[in-house]
Amino acid sequence: MRFSFTEEQDMFRDTIRDLLSNRCSPSDIRVGIASDDGRVPGLWDALADMGVLAMLAPEEAGGLGMNEIDMVRVLEEAGYAGFPEPLGEHAAVAVPALVEGGAEHLASAAASGEITCTIGLDAGGPYIVSARIADLLVLEQAGRLWAVPSDAATFTEQPSIDATRRLTTVEFDTANATLLDAASVGMATDRAILSASAQCLGVSRRLLDATVEYVSQRHQFGKPVGSYQAVKHHLANVRIGVEFAAPLVYRAAWSVASPKSVAPADRSRDVSMAKALASDAVDAACRAALQCHGAIGYTIEYDLQIWLKRGWALSAAWGDARRHRSLVADAIGV
Amino acid sequence: MIDLILTPRYLEFRDECRQWLADHKPDGPIASMDTPEGFEQHREWERLLFDNGWSVPAWPIEYGGRGCDLMEWLIFEEEYWLAGVPGRVSANGISLLAPTIFNFGTKEQQDRFLPRMASGADIWAQGWSEPEAGSDLAGIRTRAVLDGDQWVINGQKTWCSRGAWADWIFCIVRTDPEAERHRGLTYILVPADSPGLDRRPVERLDGEPGFAEIFFDDCRVSAENVLGEVGQGWAVAMAAAGSERGLNLRSPGRFMAAARRLTDLARRIGAGGQGIDPRLRDEVTDAWIRAEAYRWQTYHTASRLMDGAEMGSEASLMKVFWSELDLELHATAMRLLGNRAELTGGAPDCVDGAAWLDGYVFALSGPIYAGTNEIQRNIIAERVLGLPRR
Structure with missing residues (x-):
C-alpha cells in the first residue's frame, strides 16, 4: 500500500506544466478563441512531440506505455492552463479505445498526432467537444464503440458559453465506421469521467491561484481585500475542496489503471466518487473566484472568464455531482 | 508510487487486529x-489493550x-472503530501529549511518563484553555x-476534557510575566493530586461532567x-497542535465506521416503505x-510522510474537513430518524440506544475544540x- 507519486511522475508532470505555461497563456488561448478551428497554434504538435498523445498507447505500438495515473496529472495541468483542445477526449479515451478495439493503424495515427480524435458516448450526453477539428470520432451506438471518420458524419453546431469548448451534435451511419469490437464502452466512459474530474481539479487550482493573487493586490479601506476574514474563509473553503477531491481522483485513476485488481463495478464506483467531489470542488472554486474578484471578474476582457466557463462546463460534463452521487448510492446499496 | 493493494503483511496485520478485537469486545x-464509573471501566479497557500490545501500536516496543x-496504524484504527469497541479514554494523552514527549522530552521523562500512559495507569487531560x-x-x-526546584502555579484552566478524573494535566503557563504573548510561556506536566490544585466538573451539553475547571492556588x-x-x-505546544488537528487525533477509521452505520441506518429505514x-x-x-475522501487523503498524506515529507499547516485542512464531516454524518442520521432523533437512551422507541443523538451532540463540539474552524x-x-495577515 503506497499512495504517493514517484519523482519520475512528478518530473513528467513538471515538464508538461512548463510547456503549457510557456505556450498556452491566456493570450494564446484568445488566439484560439478568435480562430476558426479554436486551436492554439503549434501546441497540439508540441504535445505530440513530447509523446503526450501516445501516453496510453503501448510501447510496441509506438506509445509511451504509461497509465491513467500519469494521465490524470497531465489533465490536471491542461485544466490549470485552460488548454482548449480535446486532450482528454483524444489521449485519455480515444487512443486506448482504438488500441483495445484492435484498430492498429488508427491507434498509431492518433498516438503520433497525425490525426485528431474526439469522442461521443451516451454518458456524456448529446454534445460532442471539438468535433469540427477531429479527423476521427469514437462514438457509441447500441452499446458498442465505433471509429467514425469525420467525413462519414454530419455535424450541427451547438454554440455554448465556453468558446474554447466547441460543441456539436453528430449523426453517423455505421456503414462507414469501424467497429471497435473488443473495446469496452464502460471502460471508455470511466476514462472520460476520470478525465473530466482531473481537469476540474486543475481548473479549481487555477481559479484559486488567480484569486489569491488578485485579492492580495487589490486594496479597499486601505488594505488588501485578501486580509479580510470573509474573503480568507471563501478561499480556504476552495482549498479544502480541492485537497479532498484530489486523492479520490488519484485513487480512481489507480482503479482504472488496475483492471487485474479492480472489478468494473468497483472501478465505476470509484470514478463516480471522484467526479462527485471534483464537480463540487470546481463549482465552489468558480463561485468564490467570481465573488472575490468582484466586477472585474464579470468581464470578458479579464482572463478569469476562461476558467469560470471551463469550470461550469466541466462540472456538468460526464454527469454532475448529484448524478454521480446517485450512481454511488446504487453501488453501495443505499 | 501508487499501489493501493494491501500486501500480505498488511492483510495479516489487519486480520490479527480484527480477530483480537472480535475476541475481546465487551459483551454489552x-x-x-x-x-x-465509566471512567474506571474505560481505564480497565486501556489496560487490556496494553497487555496485548494494542494500546499504542505505533509506539516503539520499549x-x-x-x-x-x-499504514499499519491506519489499518488498526479502521479495524478498531469498525469493531464497535469502547472509545479511548486515554486519547488526549496518547494523541496530543505523547508526540510532544517523544519530540521534546528527556530520556528520563520518556521513561517516566510513556509506559504509564500506554497502560492507562496515568490518564491525561489537556490544560490549555482559560x-x-x-x-x-x-x-x-x-x-x-x-x-528553588519547584514552580508555584496560580490561575485557572477550563474546558478541560476528562479533567474531572484524570491523573495528570498537561498545561501551558506563563513563566515570564514581562514577555509578550507567545513568548514567556512554559509547557509543564502537573499531577492532578498536587496540593493547591482544585477541580470542579462542568456538565456539558449532554449533561455529563465531561469538562472540568482547574484552579491553581500556590x-x-x-x-x-x-x-x-x-x-x-x-x-512545544504548537508541535502537538499539529497532531491534534491532523491525523493523530482523528484517524479516518472513526468516520468510515460512522459512514457504514449511516448507510445501514438508511437501508433499515428505507426497508419499511418505498x-x-x-x-x-x-x-x-x-x-x-x-468519509472515503478523508480516508484517501489520509493515506496520501501518510505515504508522503513515509517518503520523508513533513506536515505543517496542512493539518488545518484536515481538522476542518473531519470535524465538518463528523457533523454531516450525524446530522444526516438525525434527519433520517425524524421524530425519533431527539429520543434519549432511556426512551422505549429510541433507535440504537440513541447512539446517533449522542454522536451528534459530540460532533457539534468538533468545529470548536482543537482550535475553532474559523x-x-x-x-x-x-x-x-x-494571503496577507493584515
Missing part, C-alpha cells in the same frame, strides 16, 4: 467515560507499542514562578516536570463519499495560501 455497552508503521484564552491561546494568564510542581525549555512552551426520500439518499451518499480557516488562508 460500558458506561460513558465521562462518568466516574514503551509498550509494536513499532507499527503509519476563561480569557480560548481561540487567542497566547493570552494565557495562569502564572508559574520558580521557587500549586507546587517539580521543575523536572517542565517539557522542553522554560519559555519555549508555545513552540425507500428513503431522494434528497436524504443524496445526503447519505455525500457523507459516505466524504481559526483553522485563517491559518489555511495565511499559511497555506499566503
